[in-house]
Amino acid sequence: MSTNHLIDGEASITPIAIAAMAQTTDPRLRQVMASFVQHMHAFIRDVHLTEAEFERAVRFLVDIGQATNDCHNEVILAADVLGISTLVALRNNPEQEGQTAAALLGPFWRANSPVCRNGDDIARCDLPGPTMLVSGQVRDIDGKPVAGAKVDVWQASPVGMYENQDEHQPEMNLRGQFTTDAEGRYHFRTVRPAGYPVPTHGPTGVLLRAQNRHCMRPAHVHFMVSHEGFKTLITQVFADDAEHLHSDVVFGVTKRLVGRFEPHQPAPGSNEPHYTLQYDFVLERGVCCFPEPPIK
Template identity: 40%
Template structure:
């Protein structure tokens, strides 16, 4: 290993230091990270003060993380890294549902709910019925598929953001598709909302004069035996910020109409108040290789 650490020898010296890494993938990652990071430093030539600010920013980002808030995911989101990783890993058959970011408010286990049950535990927003099927790329239904859903309320807040207002599990549900691959639940039409701006990521957006808003959406994770699971959203057509999502997650294939329905008979079928909104979202999974 080189001992004369200079601007010219720095990168090679650090890459060489990782040559005995047993895991070849880790060795590849560390070498590539070193080369790109050193090129970045050479390009911008940060002052000592700027580098200390950068370290302070990352430290503050870590301090902002807790059991319900992941500031590093938020940072990855607003830099477009989360969506780039999703896109690179989402190279599926053309018919398969597009993937999007997980986001910072997913919980490990949503409450299991019955078909047609409401995930809205407050009953204050505009009622909405969401229906869909989970199928394979050839159209074959996937009975027993699990569909994990979560969303903000009509005011733009998730349950973990308002523990004194929303009961745990509000806006969340884990549904099992029936024999035809169908799932259905009742909710409220979600609102557009700002990502959390009270931490380092918010300061970054302010400094760069970027808005923090996300268009209205509902999160989904769907999986079935023998198929690759997908993490995705549906976005409410006509919502503000569809063209400038703060985390770059909008894909045209995922924008859905939340149609206004004024039909007492249909409302009775779904056991919701009339009028209501109706959205349909079919999820297409690719078979595992």
């Protein structure tokens, strides 16, 4: 179709717009954008989008961009609460060969967290709540241990806040990078995390309130497991007794990612109960690469 073809009505705009992109040299970009235009135009026709609604949608996109900064990523948050992030993670990380299920990265991962030794405590200040011992093994899909794998962990505090949200926590609190031993094992100390509300001060919060949805996530620990020659695993492990386990606002909980946060009686001389979490990870062969950090 000629690029100077005149539009003679509403029905003609879609094929003309797609034809205008036909000379895109990147074949994947050409495919993705043609499909995007096709589906967005179909969506507009399907819902009979009004001009006022279009202006409101544009304002929402502008607002989530303006609400994003070095310490908060509203764009990722919006993708999370719409189920987009989880859908991308599940489609790109199948589990047919027994590999561990992936989960969304979320808006709180930071690169270059402290390098720790196995057994270290990632709680770098006094925090209320019970301690938790976390351990497990990293294996490949054939069951062989993966020695030297990096296990990057991060979590919310027992009051449901990440360190970048809480002025009372020190820099990089409840974050750390561990390396598996010769048997592929890792272990560390922490405190039991609490569930928490996603940030609602921005346009995503406005959307959630308009939809009469709660803003809560169930208690969980984030993991990013990597080793050269293996696909980087980004996932989360959820407390089996967590509130909102079946109604995570970002749709992040899958059955295989529910871990046993096992309670134990206080040790002699202590009044504090503690928990253990044992969780193994299975990596698939592939390219080891890392995402862009949502925050600095």
